[in-house]
Each structure stands twice: as structure tokens, then as C-alpha cells.
Amino acid sequence: MSRVRRPPSVRPDQPGPPFDAPAARRLRTALGMVPEQVAYGMRASYGLPYVSPDLVVAWERGVVSPSNTELTALAAVLWCSPGELIGRPQTLREHRTARGLAAEDVALAVGLEFLAYLRMEENDEWRGTDRQSAVLADLLELSLPDFVTVTGRDPRLAELLRNAVTTRWQAYVRPVARLVPLDRRLLEVALKELHRGYQGLMAATLSWGGGDADAGDGGQDFVERIVEHFWTAVRRQTA
Structure with missing residues (x-):
């Protein structure tokens, strides 16, 4: 592929969204289109004269990602919503x-x-x-x-959850509730489950004779994913 660079005047100032390259290829194939047709549609209808078949292929292979403007135009050509071409949004x-x-x-x-x-x-x-x-x-x-x-609450939530599982979880129900609008009873059950899981992991690891180092490794992995564990516990209570 020789023409996958955007002209300097149209390069995005900001990173584009997380692009789902396999989805783009799948949607194009389902429409019976080839990269040349996609590129032509983006050039002719959406004012992106530099888009070439090679650039379309580069997007589909994950070599480069489209900017916001390019993603919107690509979605229109592929008759889909921009969301269908985006991986799980984070920001x-x-x-x-x-x-x-x-x-x-x-x-x-x-x-x-x-x-x-x-x-x-x-x-x-x-x-x-x-x-x-x-x-x-x-x-x-x-x-x-x-x-x-x-809304930027993940770091504070993670801090509160780490404290909850390593000390007395009951003291953190109200602080967590200020960040996460959930029923108090549901929060209590979720925090208790997290506390039990963490403490059980630490106790079991120590009982295997691995010593503090092994226990610390297991505990560190748990707390590094504490927010993920929290939402898993919440989903279990609301399923």
C-alpha cells in the first residue's frame, strides 16, 4: 500500500475514536462493495479527496484509524451508524x-x-x-x-473500593453511594462480596505457604481490577 498518508492539511488534530476494523470490513463485504467503491463514495459525496482504496484497506487492517470526520463519512458510505464502527467507547x-x-x-x-x-x-x-x-x-x-x-469518577471509586476490601467495608457504603447512585442495600451486598473475595484470596494464598510475597501478588491483581470486580458484583445483584 503506497497511499495511506493523509495530506498534512487534513490530518486530525485529535485522535479518532476506537475503531473496529473487522466490523468495517464485514459491513463493506456484506454490501458487496470493494475498497475502490468505498473510497470513491467518500471522495465524491463527503469532500475527502485524499481517500484512496489503500487508505480504506489500511483502516480495515488496523494499520491506521480514521479521524472523527472520516469515521462519519465511512459510516455513511457503508450505510451504518458511526457506533457500529467503534469499539467500546471509553471517553x-x-x-x-x-x-x-x-x-x-x-x-x-x-x-x-x-x-x-x-x-x-x-x-x-x-x-x-x-x-x-x-x-x-x-x-x-x-x-x-x-x-x-x-464523569471521571473511576479513580476515586477505585480508591474507595480498595480501602473497603482491605479494611472495614461498612465504612465505605456512604462514600461509594455519593459516587454511584445505587440502592444502599445493593451497595452493601456488593461491598461485602468484594471484601469477602479479597480477604479469602489473601487467606488462601497465605495458607498455601507462599508467604507474603505471593499473597501480595494475588492481592495486587485483585485491587488493580477492583472497579471491574465491583461492577460484576453489582450485575450479579441486579440480574
Whole structure:
């Protein structure tokens, strides 16, 4: 492939969303299209004159990822939503892009000045009020775990959960509830389960005669994935 570089004037200033390369190839194949047809559609209909078949193939192979503008045009050519070409979104910008929404529209809907909202996206630091957060979650159809991640609460949640499993979990029900809007009883059960799992792991590892080093390795792995373990425990209670 010799023409996979974008002209300097059109290279994106910001990274694009997490691109699902196999999905792009699968959708193109299902439509009976070849890369040349995709490239032509993006050039002719969406004002991207530099898009070549080689660039389309590079996207599908995961060699490069499309920018936000390129992703939107590619989705239109493939008759799908941008979300169908995106891996699991993590950031506010990625969730917005997956919904095919413009930043201006999100800012207007949540009641923020456009530049203020754009800074939040760029810094990956949501600073909206509770009301604005609720509107954002509804607009972007965020699950509760995604909402916590997008609003920047994951680090604090992880800290609280680590303390809960290594000390007395009961003391952390209220602090966790301030971050995660869940029923108190559900939180109590989830934290108790996490505490039991961590303490059981530590006790079992020590009983194998591995010593503190082995116990520390097992415990470290557990706490590094503590947020993931927390949401798994919550899902078990709500299933």
C-alpha cells in the first residue's frame, strides 16, 4: 500500500475514536462493495479527496484509524451508524461520536457553553452539575459504569473500593453511594462480596505457604481490577 498518508492539511488534530476494523470490513463485504467503491463514495459525496482504496484497506487492517470526520463519512458510505464502527467507547468524546452527535449539539442539550464543553472533552474531565450529568447520561444513553467513567469518577471509586476490601467495608457504603447512585442495600451486598473475595484470596494464598510475597501478588491483581470486580458484583445483584 503506497497511499495511506493523509495530506498534512487534513490530518486530525485529535485522535479518532476506537475503531473496529473487522466490523468495517464485514459491513463493506456484506454490501458487496470493494475498497475502490468505498473510497470513491467518500471522495465524491463527503469532500475527502485524499481517500484512496489503500487508505480504506489500511483502516480495515488496523494499520491506521480514521479521524472523527472520516469515521462519519465511512459510516455513511457503508450505510451504518458511526457506533457500529467503534469499539467500546471509553471517553466522553468517544461516546458522543458513537451516537453520531456534534459537540455543539451536546453542549446545547446539557446547557454548557460550547468552548467550556469542548475543554471538558479535550481534558477528559467532566465538570457538569448533577442536572447536566443526568441530561448527558440520557443523551448519550450511558450505562451506569460508563457514566461513572465518563464523569471521571473511576479513580476515586477505585480508591474507595480498595480501602473497603482491605479494611472495614461498612465504612465505605456512604462514600461509594455519593459516587454511584445505587440502592444502599445493593451497595452493601456488593461491598461485602468484594471484601469477602479479597480477604479469602489473601487467606488462601497465605495458607498455601507462599508467604507474603505471593499473597501480595494475588492481592495486587485483585485491587488493580477492583472497579471491574465491583461492577460484576453489582450485575450479579441486579440480574
